[in-house]
Amino acid sequence: MSSTRNRRGPGGGRPTWRRGMSGSLRWGEVSSSVAPYVPTPYSVVRRMMELAGAGADDVVYDLGCGDGRILFTAVEEFGVKKAVGYELKASMCESVRRNIRRKSLEGRIEVINENFFLADLSPASLVTLYLTTSGNSKLRPKFEEELRGGARIVSHDFPIQEWTTLKGGSPGHYALGSHRIYLYKVPDAYERERANLRNPKEEGRWRRIRRIFFSV
Numbered sequence: 001m002s003s004t005r006n007r008r009g010p011g012g013g014r015p016t017w018r019r020g021m022s023g024s025l026r027w028g029e030v031s032s033s034v035a036p037y038v039p040t041p042y043s044v045v046r047r048m049m050e051l052a053g054a055g056a057d058d059v060v061y062d063l064g065c066g067d068g069r070i071l072f073t074a075v076e077e078f079g080v081k082k083a084v085g086y087e088l089k090a091s092m093c094e095s096v097r098r099n100i101r102r103k104s105l106e107g108r109i110e111v112i113n114e115n116f117f118l119a120d121l122s123p124a125s126l127v128t129l130y131l132t133t134s135g136n137s138k139l140r141p142k143f144e145e146e147l148r149g150g151a152r153i154v155s156h157d158f159p160i161q162e163w164t165t166l167k168g169g170s171p172g173h174y175a176l177g178s179h180r181i182y183l184y185k186v187p188d189a190y191e192r193e194r195a196n197l198r199n200p201k202e203e204g205r206w207r208r209i210r211r212i213f214f215s216v
C-alpha cells in the first residue's frame with residue numbers, strides 16, 4: 001500500500017529518519033516505540049473526531065493504534081471512507097484484525113504491524129495521535145513532507161511543538177475533563193510562522209535543497 005516503501009532515500013534503500021538537534025528525525029535513523037500503550041477513552045475519541053470534522057471523505061491514519069478503538073469509531077460512528085492503523089505490538093494487531101473480520105469491515109479498516117516512521121502518510125486526510133510530545137516532534141518533519149494540504153492532525157494530550165493549533169488563542173487546545181485535544185491543519189499549522197522567520201534568500205536555498213534531496 002505504501003509508495004514510500006519503494007521510494008529511495010539519498011543513501012539508497014528504504015527511507016529512514018535521523019534525529020536532528022531539535023529531537024526531530026532526519027534521513028538515516030528510524031525511531032521505534034515512542035509511547036507506551038494507554039487507550040484514549042471513547043468519549044475523548046468521539047470529541048477528537050467531532051473537532052476534526054471527520055466524515056465520509058476522510059482517510060484516517062491512527063499512528064500507534066493500540067486496540068483499534070479510533071479506527072472503529074471513525075468508521076462505524078463517523079462514516080469515514082477508510083481507517084488505517086500502524087501498531088508495533090503484534091498481539092494488538094491480531095486482535096484488531098479479528099474484530100475487523102467479526103464486524104465484516106475488511107476494506108474499510110486496515111491494521112499494519114509496522115513502525116509508523118516507515119509509513120507513507122500521503123493518503124491520509126486525518127491523522128490521530130496519542131503518543132508523547134517528543135514522539136510528536138520526531139514525526140513533525142515527516143508530516144511536513146508527506147501530508148497533503150488540508151490534512152488535519154488531532155492529538156490527544158500532547159502538542160506538536162513549533163506548530164500552531166487551528167483553535168489559536170490561549171489555550172490553543174480543547175479540553176474534555178482533564179484531557180487535552182490539539183487540532184492542526186496542514187500547512188497552516190507551520191507555514192505562517194516559518195514565513196515570518198525565513199528571509200527570502202534562505203527560502204530560495206531551502207527550496208533548492210529540498211528539490212535535490214527529496215526528488216531522488
Ligand SMILES: C[S@@+](CC[C@H](N)C(=O)[O-])C[C@H]1O[C@@H](n2cnc3c(N)ncnc32)[C@H](O)[C@@H]1O
Pocket residue numbers: 031032033034035036037038039040062063064065066067068069070086087088089114115116117129130131156
Ligand atoms: C498511548 S497508545 C495509543 C493507542 C490508541 N491510539 C489510542 O489512542 O487509544 C500508543 C501506541 O503507540 C504504539 N507505538 C509507539 N511507537 C510506535 C511506532 N513507532 N510505530 C507503531 N506503533 C507505535 C504503542 O505500541 C502504543 O500501542
